[in-house]
Amino acid sequence: MRFYNKVKNVIPELYLILAVLYYWSLTASILNPVAIILLSVLVYQIITRKQILGIVIATVLILASGYLILALLSELSEFSEYNDDAKELAIFGFLYLGLNIGFGAIMLYRYAIKNNIKQTEIIHNN
Numbered sequence: 001m002r003f004y005n006k007v008k009n010v011i012p013e014l015y016l017i018l019a020v021l022y023y024w025s026l027t028a029s030i031l032n033p034v035a036i037i038l039l040s041v042l043v044y045q046i047i048t049r050k051q052i053l054g055i056v057i058a059t060v061l062i063l064a065s066g067y068l069i070l071a072l073l074s075e076l077s078e079f080s081e082y083n084d085d086a087k088e089l090a091i092f093g094f095l096y097l098g099l100n101i102g103f104g105a106i107m108l109y110r111y112a113i114k115n116n117i118k119q120t121e122i123i124h125n126n
Contacts, residue, residue, distance in 0.1 A: 010046050011103075011106075012058075012103040012104070012106050012107045012110075013042050013045055013046045013107075014046075015099070015103050016038075016042050016057075016061070016103065017039060017042050017043070019100070020035055020038045020039050020042065021035075021039075023035060024039075041053070041057070042057075045057060051111050051112075054107055054110065054111030054112075055108065055111045055112050057104075057107060058104045058105070058107035058108035058111065058112075059104075059108065061100055061101075061103070061104035061107070062100075062101055062104040062105065062108070064100075065097045065100040065101045065104065066101070068097055069094075069097050072089070072090075072093040072094070072097065075089065076089065076090055
């Protein structure tokens, strides 16, 4: 049960690690500095659980995913007819970006809102 609670607390970070590994697998380079830096930051965040870093990661993830939704909509508008390719792009694109926004929101809640609620309770109890 203890292991489950530890894993449950880092599910968004683990998802992001899997997403970075998937991105890295799609590139043709073994030494991908972007993937290495992203993995390093995520592993560091899992180990240290820094509030500021968690907020920054969540915010960047949500903003980047919002931008990518606009890019996805632009790409979908280029299809002259809504065929199987467009349907596949829409389903997987919105699913992936929706997961990114969802996990980013969970991280933002955990690191920003939940910590502020705890700090407010501590102040009111004293």
